[in-house]
Each structure stands twice: as structure tokens, then as C-alpha cells.
Amino acid sequence: MQLIDGKKLAQEIKIEIADEVKKMVMSGKRTPHLVAVLVGDDGASRTYVNSKVKSCEEVGFKSTFIRLERDITENELLAQINTLNNDDAVDGFIIQLPLPKHIDEEKILLAIAPEKDVDGFHPTNVGRMTLNLPGYISATPKGILEMLNRYNIETEGKHCVVIGRSNIVGLPMSLLMQRRSKPGNCTVTICHSKTNDLSKYTLQADIIIAALGKPKFLTADMVKKGAVVIDVGITRVDDPSKKSGFKLLGDVDFEHVSKKCSYISPVPGGVGLMTVVSLLQNTLSAAKEEFYAKSMSFDVDNL
Numbered sequence: 446m447q448l449i450d451g452k453k454l455a456q457e458i459k460i461e462i463a464d465e466v467k468k469m470v471m472s473g474k475r476t477p478h479l480v481a482v483l484v485g486d487d488g489a490s491r492t493y494v495n496s497k498v499k500s501c502e503e504v505g506f507k508s509t510f511i512r513l514e515r516d517i518t519e520n521e522l523l524a525q526i527n528t529l530n531n532d533d534a535v536d537g538f539i540i541q542l543p544l545p546k547h548i549d550e551e552k553i554l555l556a557i558a559p560e561k562d563v564d565g566f567h568p569t570n571v572g573r574m575t576l577n578l579p580g581y582i583s584a585t586p587k588g589i590l591e592m593l594n595r596y597n598i599e600t601e602g603k604h605c606v607v608i609g610r611s612n613i614v615g616l617p618m619s620l621l622m623q624r625r626s627k628p629g630n631c632t633v634t635i636c637h638s639k640t641n642d643l644s645k646y647t648l649q650a651d652i653i654i655a656a657l658g659k660p661k662f663l664t665a666d667m668v669k670k671g672a673v674v675i676d677v678g679i680t681r682v683d684d685p686s687k688k689s690g691f692k693l694l695g696d697v698d699f700e701h702v703s704k705k706c707s708y709i710s711p712v713p714g715g716v717g718l719m720t721v722v723s724l725l726q727n728t729l730s731a732a733k734e735e736f737y738a739k740s741m742s743f744d745v746d747n748l
């Protein structure tokens with residue numbers, strides 16, 4: 446079994462990004478700028494946003510952290526998005542999810558200008574990804590592709606089983622794995638909470654991507670010998686022995702599954718770190734106008 450070391454990969458990619466930023470700045474361009482918006486003060490979301498902001502500093506990006514009160518209205522948040530959409534000094538921004546219940550997440554994601562949507566959540570970017578057109582790919586699936594690519598894991602002709610169908614991970618992951626691309630060209634099965642006899646599918650899988658958010662859900666008896674297992678789960682579980690008071694658990698029973706598979710990504714130290722570097726890569730693409738020219742942005746009110 447080979448461990449897919451997300452920490453090492455993330456570090457390598459950060460060095461590559463930092464080199465590119467240096468070159469950009471030396472050629473007279475300004476540093477890429479990411480804005481992260483957090484509504485409320487959920488502990489886990491705060492940790493993720495802090496990690497995104499800290500990673501920006503590590504690669505030489507400018508970052509701005511905007512924290513808004515939990516009881517902000519939907520219109521106030523939409524106004525904040527409008528400001529960021531029209532701020533030429535901002536290359537990309539993210540609204541950390543989940544949002545408080547009184548805010549319509551769909552409406553919020555739709556309001557983000559696709560050219561600044563470095564999370565890749567806007568329907569325009571999801572559509573581009575679906576059609577294999579250039580655009581922002583959401584961070585976690587993008588990070589998993591990078592893992593498969595950098596570990597030279599063959600995907601062509603393989604059977605990939607994705608467990609979970611969230612808009613952020615399961616759904617895009619299933620589409621990306623079947624694309625006419627490398628990594629890609631898999632036969633994909635997507636399993637979810639209504640799938641009967643899940644093991645029937647996972648036992649046939651060459652690659653399993655577990656993204657359902659249930660700690661230690663995937664057990665050794667559900668995995669074929671030699672399979673590649675990618676663990677996207679990251680659930681906080683109380684652990685008084687830790688200084689933080691909690692530990693992070695993946696969706697995979699690592700101790701037993703790791704003995705059976707060819708490659709496995711651990712939690713922590715796996716996909717989570719890749720998610721953050723993918724966001725940095727998308728922000729770099731935004732700053733370089735790789736997918737959308739800045740002149741394309743327009744203000745609907747002024748048409």
C-alpha cells in the first residue's frame with residue numbers, strides 16, 4: 446500500500462505557485478488577491494477559512510478575510526457580493542459554506558460573477574466543467590484529480606465508485622472521472638444514501654472516492670484488494686485527549702482498509718490540504734485571466 450501524501454503534494458504545489466507569483470510580480474503585475482467571506486462563527490468553517498488565508502500568505506498572494514455577523518440579511522450579503530464582483534483589485538472570492546438557514550445558498554452562489562467564482566460553484570463553471578470547457582473546477586474534486594495525476598495512478602478504463610452526490614464533491618467528482626481526459630476515462634458509478642446494497646458496487650471498484658461525511662463508513666469488507674481509496678470525509682469528533690478537544694475522522698476505516706488497497710489518502714493529511722491548494726491554483730488562474738478576460742465582466746444595471 447502506498448500512502449497518498451496530501452501534505453507533501455500540497456507543499457510542492459505551493460512552492461510552484463509561489464514561484465509563479467514571484468515571476469508575475471517581477472513582470473510588473475500585481476499580486477493575486479483572494480477574498481474569503483465567512484458568515485457567522487462556526488468553528489469548523491472558521492478553521493477552514495483561516496487555513497485558506499494562511500495559505501495565501503505562504504504563496505505570496507494578497508488575501509482579505511471578511512467576517513459578517515450570523516444575522517446578516519440575504520440582501521446585505523448580496524450587496525457584499527456585488528461590491529466584490531465590481532472590485533477590480535479582487536481576482537477571486539469565496540463565500541464559505543454552509544450559510545445560516547435564513548440565507549438562500551443557491552441565490553448567493555448565483556450572484557457571484559463566474560469569472561471571480563474561484564470555488565467553481567456557479568452554474569456557469571459547473572456547466573463548463575460538465576462540457577469539458579476551461580473554467581474553475583471546485584476545489585476538492587480538483588485536488589483529488591491532482592493527487593491521482595501526481596501519483597501517476599491509471600484511471601483510464603477503470604471502474605470508479607463515488608459515494609456521495611453533493612454539489613461540492615460527489616456530483617462534480619463523478620463527472621470529472623468519466624471525462625475524456627487524464628485523469629478521467631473511467632466507468633463511473635455514483636452511490637448515495639438511497640443506494641441499495643452499496644457493497645455490491647464498492648466491491649467492484651478499482652477506485653473508490655468516499656465523500657459522504659460518515660466517519661469510518663467504508664470498511665475493509667467493502668473494498669476489493671488492490672483498489673485505490675480516496676477519503677474525502679472530514680468529521681470532527683470529540684476527543685478530550687486533544688488540546689483542541691476534537692479529532693478529525695475520515696469516511697474510511699483507515700486502519701483496516703489500508704491493508705487491502707494499493708493507494709490510500711489519509712485523514713488528516715490527505716484531500717483537505719489539496720482542497721486549499723486547488724483554491725490557490727484557481728485564484729492564480731483568475732489573476733492570469735486564464736478562463737475569462739476581465740473586460741468580459743459587466744454591470745447588468747448599466748446595460
Ligand code: GUN
Pocket residue numbers: 539540541542543564584585613720
Ligand atoms: N464548505 C465546505 N467546503 C467548501 C469549499 O470548498 N468552499 C466553500 N466556499 N465552502 C465550503
